[in-house]
Amino acid sequence: MSAPRNFFVGGNWKLNGNKQEIGNIINFLTAGNLDPNTEVVCAPPTIYLEHVRKTLPSSVGVAAQNCYKVPKGAFTGETSPAMIKDVGVEWAILGHSERRNVFGESDELIGAKVGHALEAGLKVIPCIGEKLEERESGKTEEVVFRQLKAIADNIKPDQWQNVVIAYEPVWAIGTGKTASPAQAQEIHVKLRKWLNDNVSTDVAQKTRIIYGGSVTADNCRELAREGDIDGFLVGGASLKPDFVQIVNARQ
Numbered sequence: 001m002s003a004p005r006n007f008f009v010g011g012n013w014k015l016n017g018n019k020q021e022i023g024n025i026i027n028f029l030t031a032g033n034l035d036p037n038t039e040v041v042c043a044p045p046t047i048y049l050e051h052v053r054k055t056l057p058s059s060v061g062v063a064a065q066n067c068y069k070v071p072k073g074a075f076t077g078e079t080s081p082a083m084i085k086d087v088g089v090e091w092a093i094l095g096h097s098e099r100r101n102v103f104g105e106s107d108e109l110i111g112a113k114v115g116h117a118l119e120a121g122l123k124v125i126p127c128i129g130e131k132l133e134e135r136e137s138g139k140t141e142e143v144v145f146r147q148l149k150a151i152a153d154n155i156k157p158d159q160w161q162n163v164v165i166a167y168e169p170v171w172a173i174g175t176g177k178t179a180s181p182a183q184a185q186e187i188h189v190k191l192r193k194w195l196n197d198n199v200s201t202d203v204a205q206k207t208r209i210i211y212g213g214s215v216t217a218d219n220c221r222e223l224a225r226e227g228d229i230d231g232f233l234v235g236g237a238s239l240k241p242d243f244v245q246i247v248n249a250r251q
């Protein structure tokens with residue numbers, strides 16, 4: 001029997017929002033009836049992290065969208081896990097496909113960031129996922145297992161409780177082309193088996209694997225019915241009141 005895993009919904013605001021728009025998001029999150037069984041985490045742009053942490057109800061978590069692999073030093077433009085923690089923020093998304101594909105982050109760098117963020121006491125949402133051409137050439141498993149290994153190699157056994165894996169096929173991100181529930185479930189099952197075979201059965205059963213890629217209020221319920229989809233990482237729809245319906249997809 002599989003271990004119970006709390007549903008988890010992250011809202012990745014990406015490079016969007018200003019104080020006024022963020023105020024609107026905070027209003028609908030505060031007023032919305034969020035399912036208390038869903039763990040909700042919002043990821044604003046770095047400059048708004050402290051403002052959002054101070055303004056959101058404490059029941060909603062806050063995540064940075066990225067951070068660097070060392071605590072401090074001559075790394076212009078970077079933010080460290082220690083700084084993120086210092087402003088009261090407890091999570092970081094790492095290795096998002098835009099970090100990998102727009103900013104050229106390697107598996108090795110993402111692994112190092114995951115290791116350092118966990119050591120520094122942050123909880124992490126490492127992201128993996130194949131591009132369209134990789135899926136079409138039958139390389140999905142090879143790609144996601146390689147990305148997952150680079151992450152898992154940097155996680156100590158007692159740190160897995162602070163990890164939520166996000167599977168985000170690149171072809172589904174911001175395209176309106178969602179993976180079907182069966183397509184997402186198929187990869188989630190394979191990722192869980194990989195964790196079982198390469199980390200431990202306990203970690204495989206307890207680690208939440210969430211899906212990202214054009215999740216909306218219309219498709220979230222069907223996706224959430226799949227046994228190995230433990231939640232979502234939502235981009236565009238996390239900026240709109242529809243996000244509340246996605247948080248409540250399991251109700």
Ligand SMILES: O=C[C@H](O)COP(=O)(O)O
Nearest residue numbers: 012173174213214235236
């Ligand atoms: O982190 C979120 C994903 O990139 C999904 O973005 P999207 O919901 O706009 O497709």
